[in-house]
Amino acid sequence: MQYGIRLRAEPDMSWDEFCTLLAGIMPETPLGQIVQIRSENDREKLKNFSPEQKRIRNEWRTRELKQAKWTDEEARKAVQEFQKIIQQAFG
Template sequence: MKIIIIFVKRKEENKWYDLIEDWELIEASFLTQYGIRLRVVDDMSWNEFCTLLSGIMPKTPLGQIVSIRAEEDKDILKNFTDDQHRIRNEWRNRNNPINDMTDEEKEKQIKEFEKMMASMFG
């Protein structure tokens, strides 16, 4: 049986992984954690898939990459290898919401921030 899956990407929901770009990691993680080979599954609902994906643990291929991409602790970052820094920086540079904003939107956000600061401290 052939399975066709259509993904709707929402950046704000999947901040640290991408269903299409990270598909191989997702497949490997499902096999590692659940023993499920996604390429041969023919009866998994989208809701079940999403539930299982949200439960992926750090000791899976996707979990390891997500941990690198999401790391904020400066002490941990100091000990990152060059490859870990590359993975983290490439992801963050590619998925920076400012990159998608027009100059007008950026200016509007700055004005709103200035207004908020003035009302707090003005």
């Protein structure tokens, strides 16, 4: 736990503050490790990925390809649903 907080216990956190904290996630945290795996494009590093790292990256890339095929309406609905979840979580 990089910041020593639990998001669910932070009812007054603004969206901007959340984004700032998220942008500062260090690679040593579990979330930071997943982000690093998902975003890696260096072929030499990819050759050394474990089977689990390859699985994580492939699942993310497959998900991105599926999302790229969303219609404008599907994308709008997904954004609305995400905003609803965030609003419920952070008031």
